[in-house]
Amino acid sequence: MDFPILKQIQQQSQAQHPMLAVLIDPDKAQDQEALRPLIQHCNQHQVDFIFVGGSTVQKGHTSQTVQFIKENTKIPVLLFPGHSNQICEQADALLFLSLISGRNPEFLIGHHIKAAQTLRKWQMETIPTGYLLIDGGRITSVAAVSQTIPLPADQAELIASTALAGTLLGMKLIYLEAGSGALQAVTEEVISLSKQQLDVPLIVGGGINNAEKAQRAWQAGADIIVMGNSLEQTPDLLPKIIEIRQNFREKTEIQPNIY
Numbered sequence: 596m597d598f599p600i601l602k603q604i605q606q607q608s609q610a611q612h613p614m615l616a617v618l619i620d621p622d623k624a625q626d627q628e629a630l631r632p633l634i635q636h637c638n639q640h641q642v643d644f645i646f647v648g649g650s651t652v653q654k655g656h657t658s659q660t661v662q663f664i665k666e667n668t669k670i671p672v673l674l675f676p677g678h679s680n681q682i683c684e685q686a687d688a689l690l691f692l693s694l695i696s697g698r699n700p701e702f703l704i705g706h707h708i709k710a711a712q713t714l715r716k717w718q719m720e721t722i723p724t725g726y727l728l729i730d731g732g733r734i735t736s737v738a739a740v741s742q743t744i745p746l747p748a749d750q751a752e753l754i755a756s757t758a759l760a761g762t763l764l765g766m767k768l769i770y771l772e773a774g775s776g777a778l779q780a781v782t783e784e785v786i787s788l789s790k791q792q793l794d795v796p797l798i799v800g801g802g803i804n805n806a807e808k809a810q811r812a813w814q815a816g817a818d819i820i821v822m823g824n825s826l827e828q829t830p831d832l833l834p835k836i837i838e839i840r841q842n843f844r845e846k847t848e849i850q851p852n853i854y
């Protein structure tokens with residue numbers, strides 16, 4: 596099995612090129628025409644990835660949403676599933692999330708067993724991803740649906756150790772999640788300590804709803820930041836976020852030697 600999307604993420608991470616993923620929730624995307632402006636913005640500003648998923652998505656909505664997105668963009672579409680029924684063949688890859696901050700077997704291995712044979716049949720790029728829910732100041736859909744307790748945000752060592760254990764088990768990406776609409780995004784301390792201790796790309800999301808928070812997460816060491824609700828509501832936020840991403844990328848380009 597080839598891993599073209601994972602390779603792309605690893606290469607960008609090694610080059611210290613920060614990436615942006617825009618999250619689209621299939622349940623909120625049933626009015627497909629309403630989705631069009633956000634996809635156009637993503638195309639115009641060269642968003643790196645579109646993630647599709649939600650904590651509570653009705654059967655069939657994932658496939659309809661991915662189909663519509665694929666008809667309107669060349670940006671890679673990654674499934675970010677909250678349940679084994681949120682998989683569909685049209686996507687480019689799937690984050691095979693295991694919720695390693697919690698102790699609910701269904702979200703550690705249960706949904707995976709249900710989806711495994713189908714994913715193999717489709718030859719889907721399936722990327723093993725350690726998913727950590729971190730307290731963001733309010734009870735989020737992920738905590739409610741998974742019936743798990745988030746890790747305390749001030750326990751950076753525990754969070755980094757949990758992530759490290761995930762990578763020692765073979766997970767290729769780590770996703771630090773404060774939960775959709777979190778009051779407090781994942782802190783810089785947690786991001787930077789995790790980044791120092793891990794040798795896999797780091798995804799960070801939840802409550803990143805303005806340019807300043809995006810900048811801080813990238814500065815602290817996030818490889819991919821994920822933005823959902825804020826861009827769904829205000830696609831016009833995107834140019835500023837992309838400008839920040841561009842500034843980071845320019846800093847890491849090789850500077851010509853003037854001597």
Ligand SMILES: CC(C)=CCC/C(C)=C/CC/C(C)=C/CC/C(C)=C/COP(=O)(O)OP(=O)(O)O
Nearest residue numbers: 648649650676677678679692702706710736775
């Ligand atoms: C491996 C397969 C097929 C499924 C994995 C199932 C697991 C382990 C999921 C992890 C726990 C979970 C419920 C994740 C959901 C992640 C997600 C798509 C969040 C998006 O945000 P929402 O929580 O829907 O946000 P809103 O409340 O804003 O709608």
Ligand SMILES: O=P(O)(O)OC[C@@H](O)CO
Nearest residue numbers: 775776800801802823824
């Ligand atoms: O909707 P927001 O708060 O951006 O969070 C999305 C988040 O669940 C992705 O990790």
Ligand SMILES: [Mg+2]
Nearest residue numbers: 620649650651
């Ligand atoms: Mg949702």
